[in-house]
Amino acid sequence: MHSTFEAICNRNTQTNIHEDAQEGGDNQDQCAICLDLIINQAVIVPCQHSEYCFRCMRIWTTTSNRCPICVQPIDYLVHRIDPRTKDFQIFHPLPIMPNLNNGDDNNRQSQAASPTLPAAQHPPNSESGPSSSQSDHFIGLDRRQLIYRHSLYVKHIPSNRYTQFYPVSSKHFLKDRSKNPSEPTRRDCPSAKLIARTIRFLQRELRAIQPEVLAHPIEHSIRVIIIILHRADSNSSEAVHRFSQLIRDPQLAQHFSHELTCFLRSPYDDLLQWDQVLQYPTAPNVY
Incomplete structure (x- = not known):
């Protein structure tokens, strides 16, 4: 688990450096769900997709336990990530509501x-x-x-x-x-x-x-x-x-x-x- 958090923090640090080197960016900070700028970035564990606002993913997990991009199962979400101090918070979703049927x-x-x-x-x-x-x-x-x-x-x-x-x-x-x-x-x-x-x-x-x-x-x-x-x-x-x-x-x-x-x-x-x-x-x- 520690290695997972280390990888997330390191990747976010590299992402910040890369984005600082660009001017204007190319929708890198756009949430894949709401299409607005990402607020409080959420990282899905274990797949580590991170193109989401935490708020969007928190709502998403009420009806799906899979990543919107790769469809891998979601164990939990990491958010409020500070790459410099390596602080973060973890969100464990409840089991999804049985209203959506697969297939x-x-x-x-x-x-x-x-x-x-x-x-x-x-x-x-x-x-x-x-x-x-x-x-x-x-x-x-x-x-x-x-x-x-x-x-x-x-x-x-x-x-x-x-x-x-x-x-x-x-x-x-x-x-x-x-x-x-x-x-x-x-x-x-x-x-x-x-x-x-x-x-x-x-x-x-x-x-x-x-x-x-x-x-x-x-x-x-x-x-x-x-x-x-x-x-x-x-x-x-x-x-x-x-x-x-x-x-x-x-x-x-x-x-x-x-x-x-x-x-x-x-x-x-x-x-x-x-x-x-x-x-x-x-x-x-x-x-």
Whole structure:
């Protein structure tokens, strides 16, 4: 372990010398996840990839235990590295939340073509509903695809005690997190629950968008979107701009932002219940 830390500190020292010798740099300090300048660089152990902000990697590890670049397992993260004093801090992630299923993206086309029933045919308390979160990916998928195909925007639902809708901002994704950045987030805190329900929504929603406009596999896009939601409100211009880097169609990215924001404001965890309350303008052959 000592040799690992020694290698990281030595490499960071050499990197600083190399960067000081250059003028302007060539995106060497750009985070591979958020694409902004790296703040509090994180090094993944054991692969030692370090092109990340610690904050981005801390969020990443809530949904994946593998390096975004080489896909090797993550044992822990090293951050707040001082090459001169060789001081650093270690972050040990908790086991990932069981919401993302390996191999889903390899079957995107077959899943999109799978027969599904419109959610309106499934009452919220129906015993014929899905038995696992994975089946949520398919229930109502054909309806969601038609909604994006016809550019139908969900109608606004007001925020009040009767609807139980309420505004959600990036602060809600950080709520009740530990003030110590080296401590992992508890899975039962409000922010973790919000992330879990957001992931369930994204797993289906991204499958409703044409595969050819998605810049990355679904699982990778979900993790990046979660990071975006920690930094910007889902309906903000910054978030829409970030979404357009994942969904390579500006109008579609704007539409996605609108649908996501409405879901985040809702009190629903179950996608079937969520589908029951949605109202859209009518269009030919949508229902």
